[in-house]
Amino acid sequence: MSQAIRYARYGGPEVLTLDDVPLPDPGPGQVRVAVRAAGVNGIDWKLRRGFVDRGQLSAGPAGVGVEFAGTVDALGAGVGTGTGTAVDLGAGAGGWRVGQAVFGRVLSGAVATHVPADVGNLLAMPAWLSFEQAAALPVAVDTAWRTLRELDVKEGHTLLIHAVAGGVGLVAAQLARARGVRVVGTASPARHDFLRELGVRPVEYGGDGGDGGDGGDGGDGMAGRVRAAAPEGVDAVLDASGRDVLAMSVELAGGPDRVVTIADGRAAEYGVRFSRGTGGPPLAEVFADVLPLLERGALRVPIERTFPLERTADAHRLSEEGHLLGKIVITVP
The missing domain is CATH 3.90.180.10 (Medium-chain alcohol dehydrogenases, catalytic domain)
Known part of the structure; x- marks a missing residue:
């Protein structure tokens, strides 16, 4: 049995x-x-x-x-x-x-x-x-690797990640940093010191900091904090929170084609891509890139x-x- x-x-x-x-x-x-x-x-x-x-x-x-x-x-x-x-x-x-x-x-x-x-x-x-x-x-690494490819972020770009302290967010942030991408991420204040160690610019979630999640409520307060953390502008957004941040993300990135969500089922309402774990590269291809980073401690x-x-x-x-x-x-x- x-x-x-x-x-x-x-x-x-x-x-x-x-x-x-x-x-x-x-x-x-x-x-x-x-x-x-x-x-x-x-x-x-x-x-x-x-x-x-x-x-x-x-x-x-x-x-x-x-x-x-x-x-x-x-x-x-x-x-x-x-x-x-x-x-x-x-x-x-x-x-x-x-x-x-x-x-x-x-x-x-x-x-x-x-x-x-x-x-x-x-x-x-x-x-x-x-x-x-x-x-x-498997899930965090595959999803992060796939969505970064869909967003086509490159060295010198600035990527905003909502819920950056979660599994997918942390992996995406570290893979992006390894490629020379600047990363801004929304997270609860308790996670900010750890995120700074990874080279992430942390931003408190929520319009007033009180929505209780690791994503954000899409309020002007959080948008202003993102702009302050990324004065050079935001080139792409990965939403791993699903906490009503898509409208703000489209505005910050300059268009829906620069935003991907893995957590908000209303993506189509905003013209944003919802990334699903189907039809992607095999795990072997993904981990051939990622395992060396894990082994030498460059990815945690x-x-x-x-x-x-x-x-x-x-x-x-x-x-x-x-x-x-x-x-x-x-x-x-």
């Missing part, structure tokens, strides 16, 4: 249950991973609340979580020693093997003791990463807090509250 965090109806964290489920079999081109850690992302609780209805409850209880780290537990058909796909994705000359430490992503169900995963969404885990650190990476993804599997509901509550520095991670015995 296996165990998985699931929900049978939409609602708050209280709908999550830890269920005994049959041990999943890996399909063709998949491996089964014994999960050691899983990341928590905003999409997890938005799906659970029914804000993003993918019809996931039509066939019964749905799993949660899209990123994980663990060890290969079983190989599906067409996966094994000498598999070309595995070599291409960094599994090594021998291909994927049982017992190998890996990290990656799935569509859902990562918060479990076992999860089947396509090898195309899997990477061999370097020895210098812990399972908790690796589980925090802090873990705000870890929770054991049976306390996943508490992890979701914290994620919904915001005020995070980096990522929340679920640990699996």
Whole structure:
């Protein structure tokens, strides 16, 4: 048997249950991973609340979580020693093997003791990463890398990031800084000293500093603070907050084509692109660029807090509250 965090109806964290489920079999081109850690992302609780209805409850209880780290537990058909796909994705000359430490992503169900995963969404885990650190990476790194490419920010540009202290925001800020981009970011004052260490110019969120989030309310006060922090002007905006900042962002950037959001479902109303994690580059391409930065400490993804599997509901509550520095991670015995 296996165990998985699931929900049978939409609602708050209280709908999550830890269920005994049959041990999943890996399909063709998949491996089964014994999960050691899983990341928590905003999409997890938005799906659970029914804000993003993918019809996931039509066939019964749905799993949660899209990123994980663990060890290969079983190989599906067409996966094994000498598999070309595995070599291409960094599994090594021998291909994927049982017992190998890996990290990656799935569509859902990562918060479990076992999860089947396509090898195309899997990477061999370097020895210098812990399972908790690796589980925090796939979504934040992939999203940050993708949105920076969509915004086409270059050396000498100024990038404004809303919710810069969250997982995606922190990675995007550090990748941009590594490319010679100036970064201004909205965040709660408690995060400002850390952000300055990364070379980010922090700006307090909200028109009056009191909206309680890490994004902003779009008020003139915050726009004025951004202009003061970036007297050279803003060339592009990444909204990772979803807290009604798009109108202000379009004004600051000079047009909707210079703004991307990953969090505000009203993007079309403002002519802004909503960036989704579909059709992007493979993880191997993204991490070929990012892993060297992580290894030498030029990129940091802090873990705000870890929770054991049976306390996943508490992890979701914290994620919904915001005020995070980096990522929340679920640990699996």
